[in-house]
Amino acid sequence: MSIINSFNKIKQEIKDNDPTLQTEIIAVSKTFSLEHIKPLIDYGHLHYGENKVQEAEKKWIALKKNISSLKLHMIGQLQSNKAKKAVEIFDFIHSLDSEKLAKELCKRQKEKEKNLKYFIQINLGSEEQKGGIQINELKNFYNFCNKELKLSVIGLMAIPPNDGNPEKYFQKISDLNNEIGLKKLSIGMSNDYKLAVKYGASHVRIGSAIFGKRN
Ligand SMILES: *Cc1c(COP(=O)(O)O)cnc(C)c1O
DSSP, rough: OOHHHHHHHHHHHHHHTTTTTOOEHHHEEETOOOHHHHHHHHTTOEEEESSSSHHHHHHHHHHHHHHHTOOEEEEEEEGGGGHHHHHHSEEEEEEEHHHHHHHHHHHHHHTOOOOOOEEBBBBBTOOSSHHHBOOOGGHHHHIIIIISSOOOOOEEEOOOOOSSHHHHHHHHHHHHHHHHOOOOOEETTTTTHHHHTTOSSSSSEEEEHHHHHHH
16 A cells, blocks of 8 residues: 555544544654655655654754644654754654753753653553653653743653553553643554544554554
């Protein structure tokens, strides 16, 4: 299937699940060349996700100058020493997960007079190899980012453990979002976006189901 057909099929499935929910599809373009992604850009889709600052810079800086409505989402772990570049290129950061990083992003976006939108990443399964804060740290961390640093935190993000039980985790993160009063939810990937939409995903991050297998 072509990229456009795959994209439209996913869009329709999301609509069928919940026509009222305006779920944004983030086309995760990591590892794919611009040549490969281009049909979707030409088609007019505006939201793309990358997980590495350097790769994102190479691929997107020139394009973003030409198409000012393009939005780029950082979905991978971000080290604070890359915050400056991240602020230059991204519009959304889904992986806010430490005070050090939050402070650095705050400082850098002031310098650049930018105001990015942020998701706090939660490590729902306390998995060592994954980023994200622990559930019991959420309230303090949210207050720190929101009240002290005045970052525009719009919701929570998670990559649930791969244990065949995504619904349990989607329910959990949706509850947490309600508890702290946030509206947006970044959950759902190629394998589970239909379920994620049932739990109120405002942003799904879909790579391989649109662009094909990654090497
Ligand atoms: C790669 C990636 C995705 C997309 O994964 P697919 O299974 O290809 O849809 C989503 N979220 C994050 C954080 C990723 O790193």
